Amino acid sequence: MNKKNSDYKVEVKNLTKYFGDLHVLDDISFNIKKGEFVCVVGPTGCGKTTFLNLLTRIYYPTEGDLYIDGESADPKKHNLAFVFQEPSSLPWLTVEKNLRFGLELKKVPKSEIDRRVEEIIRLLGLEQFRNSYPHQLSVSTAQRIIIGRAFAMNPDLLLMDEPYGQMDVKLRFYLEDEVIRLWKELGSTVVFITHNIEEAVYLAERVLILTNKPATIKEEVVIDMPHPRDVSDPKFIELRKYITSQIKWW
Amino acid sequence: MNGKVKESGLGLDVEEFKRKKQKNAYMMTMLSVVGILSFLLLWQISVSMEWVNQKFLASPMQVLNLFLVKLTDASPDGNTLGMNVLASLQVSLTGFTLAVCIGVPLGLLMGWYRGFDSLIRPIFEVVRPIPPVSWIPLIIVWLGIGLQAKAFIVFFSAFVPCVINSYTGIRQTVPVLINVAKTCGASNFTIFWKIGIPSSMTMVFTGIKVALGNAWSTLVAAEMLAASAGLGYMILMGRQFARPDIIILGITVIGAIGMLFSSLLNIAESKVLGWKKV
Ligand SMILES: Nc1ncnc2c1ncn2[C@@H]1O[C@H](COP(=O)(O)OP(=O)(O)O)[C@@H](O)[C@H]1O
Ligand SMILES: [Mg+2]
Numbered sequence: 001m002n003k004k005n006s007d008y009k010v011e012v013k014n015l016t017k018y019f020g021d022l023h024v025l026d027d028i029s030f031n032i033k034k035g036e037f038v039c040v041v042g043p044t045g046c047g048k049t050t051f052l053n054l055l056t057r058i059y060y061p062t063e064g065d066l067y068i069d070g071e072s073a074d075p076k077k078h079n080l081a082f083v084f085q086e087p088s089s090l091p092w093l094t095v096e097k098n099l100r101f102g103l104e105l106k107k108v109p110k111s112e113i114d115r116r117v118e119e120i121i122r123l124l125g126l127e128q129f130r131n132s133y134p135h136q137l138s139v140s141t142a143q144r145i146i147i148g149r150a151f152a153m154n155p156d157l158l159l160m161d162e163p164y165g166q167m168d169v170k171l172r173f174y175l176e177d178e179v180i181r182l183w184k185e186l187g188s189t190v191v192f193i194t195h196n197i198e199e200a201v202y203l204a205e206r207v208l209i210l211t212n213k214p215a216t217i218k219e220e221v222v223i224d225m226p227h228p229r230d231v232s233d234p235k236f237i238e239l240r241k242y243i244t245s246q247i248k249w250w
Numbered sequence: 251m252n253g254k255v256k257e258s259g260l261g262l263d264v265e266e267f268k269r270k271k272q273k274n275a276y277m278m279t280m281l282s283v284v285g286i287l288s289f290l291l292l293w294q295i296s297v298s299m300e301w302v303n304q305k306f307l308a309s310p311m312q313v314l315n316l317f318l319v320k321l322t323d324a325s326p327d328g329n330t331l332g333m334n335v336l337a338s339l340q341v342s343l344t345g346f347t348l349a350v351c352i353g354v355p356l357g358l359l360m361g362w363y364r365g366f367d368s369l370i371r372p373i374f375e376v377v378r379p380i381p382p383v384s385w386i387p388l389i390i391v392w393l394g395i396g397l398q399a400k401a402f403i404v405f406f407s408a409f410v411p412c413v414i415n416s417y418t419g420i421r422q423t424v425p426v427l428i429n430v431a432k433t434c435g436a437s438n439f440t441i442f443w444k445i446g447i448p449s450s451m452t453m454v455f456t457g458i459k460v461a462l463g464n465a466w467s468t469l470v471a472a473e474m475l476a477a478s479a480g481l482g483y484m485i486l487m488g489r490q491f492a493r494p495d496i497i498i499l500g501i502t503v504i505g506a507i508g509m510l511f512s513s514l515l516n517i518a519e520s521k522v523l524g525w526k527k528v
Contacts, residue, residue: 056433075433082433088426092448092525105434105444133525153434 006070009034009157009189010055014064017050024050026214027064037183037190039200041247042210048193049085052159055191056082068157079106081155083163085193089134089145096121096130098145102153120148123178140167147175151182158183158190165195176202180227197247201240202229209246219246308495313502316495327487327496329479335503337479338469341397345404346465353412353461354454360413361420361450362442374413382407382468386475395476400469407468408461415457419450452526455519462515466508 010032017025024047032038042048053059055066056075066073068080081102089098099120103113121127124144134142143166150158160179164172176199183190194200200207207221221243229236290310296302297309308316320331329337360367360374382403393399423446431441473482481500488496520527 053429056429058429058432076435076437080433082429084426084429086426088430090427090430090445090448092451094525101444102430102434105431105436105440133528135526136528159433 007033008067009036009069010073010191011067011070012064013067015051015054015061015066016063017047017054017059018062023214025054026216028216029064030208030217030220032189032191035187035189037180037192037203037205038208039192039194039204039206040208040210041194041197041200041243042215043212043247044195046210046213046215048210049161052082052161052191052193055159056080078157079153079155080157080159081150081153083146083150083158083160085161085163085165087134087139087142087146089142089149091134094131094133095126095137095145098134099126099148099152102149106153116152116154120152123151124148140171143167144171144175147179151178154186154188156186156188158188160190160192162193162195164199172199177228179203184227197240197243198231201236201243202231207243209243221246304494305492306494308493308498312495313498316499320499326491326493327484329484331484331499331503334479334481334484334500335507337477337483338473338481338504339507341400341472341480342404342465342469344397344401345469346408346462348401349405349408349412349461349465350458353409354416354457357413357416357457358420358442358447358450358454361417362446378410378414380406382464383471383475386472390476395478400472400477400480403472404465404469407464411457411460411464412454413457415453415460416450419453419457420446422453423449451522455515455523459512459515462511463508466504466511470504 008031012028012030015025015028016023028051040048040051050059054061055068055073057073068074068078071077090101093101096117099117100113103116108116121130124147126141126144126148129137129141134145137145143163147160147163150160158179164175167175179190179192180203182188192200192203194203201223204223207223209218209221210216211218221239223239225233225235231237293307294309294311297304297307297312317331322330324330324333327334356370360370385403385406389399389402393402427445427449428441431445436444469480470482470485473480474486477483481504485497485500488494488500
């Protein structure tokens, strides 16, 4: 592969995944441009999480491969961050230490860690929980730690797997704007998985709609609207309805 | 006005509740003390009144008296109480410490690294069901009846729970936490160190507690079979000299030291696993 200078952050080529006899992903190919914000929607169990797990080498493809910056994907090489679907804060660390965890693994200098963690604590309103342990917090606050931990990495590829599923509407709206802000500020590439069509239309530059498993890409919808978007804008509503109608026959 | 009344009413309730709770705790402590005292009293009376033969049972006062005497007197077993305690501590701490220092890392490594597991597990599975005391005859042949021999037996009894619990503990590491570190680019060893080991700590401590109990009880068995000093040895001599007071003193001291160790271990545990309790 000699494509270092290509415009693509992520290239997915003929990706197929079986778990034993279970055929989950079926010959999927698509690209994600550098700096793009892509949402992936699809029915539960179609393989969305599996796709991210393949991209981070938690699993390996049955056939085909995934490339980041033109190289076969490898979390050791690339600066990526993953917000998992299930709770993933480290229960034995305080909120602050959880936020530092990934940066310390990456051997970021201490002064830089201090700076970024303070910033995240401020941004996500975690000051009062700084020295608390995750089990002392509500589910949505615990999820904020995980999002903060990912943001603090300043990743150039941010992977989020239904990150706001557990949250109340107010916090969700706030964090949706926050992820947009981060994305613009860092110029990172974001792959965001969600169940919520409105959320997808609110965030994404492009929405990938997956079919039931074995999943293929049913359709790509480009959302050509500037941020911040207005959910009551007729164009917004039309797109939301269109995507909803496309997934109705699941 | 109404609100204020209600508020002070609530305040009173909370105060009262707190006081009740405090009173309850006090009551419970008192009950425990009463329980122990009545047990001792009943024991004392039943010996004094000769409900039981003095040949078989010494009274608490006699035991207390013997305790004071044995602090300086080496008869009849040949060691003062302090010497016996020291001998037992030396054996049990040597065996127990070795068991923790070898067993815990071994269990963790077996639980984490497949190859290591395959290498060690067959041997471990054979050794594991052997009762520690059944090693005694062989150990005496190998190592005599000195410190090494007894420490070895204690080691075995404490080693097995250390290995098993550490192994099980690290095996139960939540996969997503491993993936968190993995996606940060961590190596397998770093994940083992930063995720696996902290995850396993609850089970590791359970194992160490079981190990401590085992170590202490095996120690007594070992000393009863082969020793020239120690609390187990003292108990055995008590039997030979038909001195129930010595036996009971030995048992009591063993119990007290065991309790002391358990509480030390609990303190260590709350240092490491304190986050669970906040
Ligand atoms: N490690 C695994 N082993 C076997 N089957 C799996 C594994 N991970 C996921 N699956 C299966 O693959 C399918 C897709 O799962 P997933 O990617 O989690 O779906 P979702 O789109 O809801 O995130 C499901 O049927 C799931 O049961
Ligand atoms: Mg999923």
